[in-house]
Amino acid sequence: MSQDLHTQITAKIIAQLEQGAAPWHKPWQEGEHNVSFELPVNVASGKRYRGINIPLLWMGEFPTNEFGTFKQWSERKEVIRKGSKGTTVVYYDFIEKQKEGKEEIDKIPFLKTYTVFNRSQLQSYKEVEPLPRPTVTFETIKHIDDFIDNTGAQVTFGGTVAYYSGRTDEIKMPDRNLFTGTPTQTITESIYATLAHELTHWTGPEKRLGRDMGKRFGDKKYAGEEIVAEMGSAFLSADWGIADAPRPDHAQYIGHWLQLLTDNKKAIFQASSEASKAFEYLHTLQLKA
Numbered sequence: 001m002s003q004d005l006h007t008q009i010t011a012k013i014i015a016q017l018e019q020g021a022a023p024w025h026k027p028w029q030e031g032e033h034n035v036s037f038e039l040p041v042n043v044a045s046g047k048r049y050r051g052i053n054i055p056l057l058w059m060g061e062f063p064t065n066e067f068g069t070f071k072q073w074s075e076r077k078e079v080i081r082k083g084s085k086g087t088t089v090v091y092y093d094f095i096e097k098q099k100e101g102k103e104e105i106d107k108i109p110f111l112k113t114y115t116v117f118n119r120s121q122l123q124s125y126k127e128v129e130p131l132p133r134p135t136v137t138f139e140t141i142k143h144i145d146d147f148i149d150n151t152g153a154q155v156t157f158g159g160t161v162a163y164y165s166g167r168t169d170e171i172k173m174p175d176r177n178l179f180t181g182t183p184t185q186t187i188t189e190s191i192y193a194t195l196a197h198e199l200t201h202w203t204g205p206e207k208r209l210g211r212d213m214g215k216r217f218g219d220k221k222y223a224g225e226e227i228v229a230e231m232g233s234a235f236l237s238a239d240w241g242i243a244d245a246p247r248p249d250h251a252q253y254i255g256h257w258l259q260l261l262t263d264n265k266k267a268i269f270q271a272s273s274e275a276s277k278a279f280e281y282l283h284t285l286q287l288k289a
Helices: 002-018 053-058 070-074 142-151 187-202 220-240 250-263 267-288
Strands: 066-068 087-098 105-118 154-157 163-165 170-173
Touching: 002 053, 002 105, 002 250, 002 267, 053 087, 053 220, 053 267, 070 105, 142 187, 142 220, 142 267, 163 187, 170 187, 187 220, 187 267, 220 250, 220 267, 250 267
Parallel strands: 154 170
Antiparallel strands: 066 105, 087 105, 163 170
């Protein structure tokens, strides 16, 4: 069953990638749909969902970020509208098995599912009109600048490309005036979302989280690291309250991502887990600042 779930969920991600859109990006036009791109949270615990569950819940394009099981909503005297379809989320559980002839006990992970419903699927929910997106050139956002400063990452603006240099351990960003907005993302948001992508790469070296980041464009580890950074950017953007969107080089990676996910049904689970770890790591640096 576990392998079937990996296959099913990977197939959903592949289907969206084949349409040219990644489920960790905001794929809708503001104003056409009232869709929340905040990090999804559980209504009972107040905790954020993590890993693969974030894009799975975003794919539903719901207008709020609150989710709960049938029981959790019932305990709040809420009734789910008839005909509403729940969203499947997953978690790992463990079976304990003693090694033959030994005292050690192995913990064998397996994937389990449960179903959640969005607040908008309740009978009590009243839809609100979406707020229009602001049109601006560039403005600084203090809480994001403070967040980045607190990480201690060295960021330099100048040049024409964005990248993280493992050799010098610094983030290079293009001049701000080279950025352009889109119908769903302002220039300011484009700059900060790109910086979030590179900041996720910055968490990868051995002295931080120790990810295998790959060595060259096209190899599987490199493609996997790009998915980690793409998801990390989406998670940070949602946390910062800005819109995320595909990078200009997004299209050239899709073929490599499709190949990676086709070859390894667990790759998207691993990448989303690593993106969540990067997100949490960057938050721990805020506490130390």
